[in-house]
Structure formats: structure tokens, C-alpha cells
Amino acid sequence: xxxxxxxxxxxxxxxxxxxxxxxxxxxxxxxxxxxxxxxxxxxxxxxxxxxxxxxxxxxxxxxxxxxxxxxxxxxxxxxxxxxxxxxxxxxxxxxxxxxxxxxxxxxxxxxxxxxxxxxxxxxxxxxxxxxxxxxxxxxxxxxxx
Ligand code: 4NP
Numbered sequence: 001x002x003x004x005x006x007x008x009x010x011x012x013x014x015x016x017x018x019x020x021x022x023x024x025x026x027x028x029x030x031x032x033x034x035x036x037x038x039x040x041x042x043x044x045x046x047x048x049x050x051x052x053x054x055x056x057x058x059x060x061x062x063x064x065x066x067x068x069x070x071x072x073x074x075x076x077x078x079x080x081x082x083x084x085x086x087x088x089x090x091x092x093x094x095x096x097x098x099x100x101x102x103x104x105x106x107x108x109x110x111x112x113x114x115x116x117x118x119x120x121x122x123x124x125x126x127x128x129x130x131x132x133x134x135x136x137x138x139x140x141x142x143x144x145x
Contacts, residue, residue, distance in 0.1 A: 006032030007098035
């Protein structure tokens with residue numbers, strides 16, 4: 001799960017998907033394409049909306065996406081088009097490139113809809129992001145069963 005800062009959207013995506021899959025079978029992680037918040041906890045508004053739905057994301061620490069992640073992971077979900085472009089710019093093969101997907105295409109295939117960056121908005125933006133990611137993670141979790 002990859003966004004820009006790895007403090008708002010992708011920590012939620014990580015927490016939500018982890019809550020829906022068997023951790024013995026599926027390894028879920030998140031990262032940011034930017035390094036501004038490396039080492040930080042998720043944004044307090046992400047922590048709060050996750051907690052509202054009984055998901056604890058306070059064990060997460062922001063890290064920067066690395067080209068090594070292409071080797072580590074089978075699928076890489078981008079939250080928006082900028083993230084997508086920044087991730088694929090680091091890929092070195094067709095195989096790596098094809099691992100990268102826009103997460104909302106799981107719900108609305110081929111539309112390339114974006115999970116909006118909620119950082120500069122209010123709490124409602126985080127609730128909206130949570131619901132979008134919850135829908136997408138339902139589809140992803142079903143595929144992993
Ligand atoms: P995220 O949100 O990409 O969903 O973690 C952001 C967090 C911080 C910044 C931008 C987006 N920032 O510019 O600091």
C-alpha cells in the first residue's frame with residue numbers, strides 16, 4: 001500500500017487489509033513515495049478513524065518506498081496517479097511494472113479513480129478515505145481467499 005507520506009492513506013489501507021486477511025498467508029505493508037515523514041506514526045486523524053472501526057494502526061512507522069519492494073511484494077497498490085507514476089519510475093522490468101495497480105481499480109476497474117489526499121482537509125476526508133479503502137480491501141481480501 002503506497003501513498004505519498006505513508007502517514008494518512010496507506011497506513012489505513014495496511015491496517016484495513018490486515019484486518020481482512022490471514023496474516024499467516026498474506027504479508028501486508030505500506031510505504032510512501034516521499035521521505036518527509038519517515039519514522040513517524042500515522043497521522044492522528046488516521047489513527048482516530050481506524051480506531052473508530054476497531055483497527056489499531058499505532059504500531060506502524062512511516063518508511064519510504066524502495067525499489068527492493070518490487071522483489072518483496074507481489075502486488076503494489078498506489079493510492080493516486082502521482083504515487084503510481086513515482087512507483088513505476090523505479091521499476092526496471094515489465095514484471096515489476098505490472099505489479100503496480102491503482103487500488104480503486106479493484107472496485108471500479110480501469111477507471112483510475114484516486115484516493116484523495118486527506119492531509120490538508122478535515123476529519124470528514126479521513127472518513128471518506130476509510131470507506132473507499134474498506135471497499136477496495138474487501139475485493140482484495142476476497143481475491144486472496
Ligand atoms: P498521505 O498524505 O500521502 O496519505 O500520507 C500526506 C501526508 C503528508 C504530506 C502529503 C500527503 N505532506 O506533504 O507532508
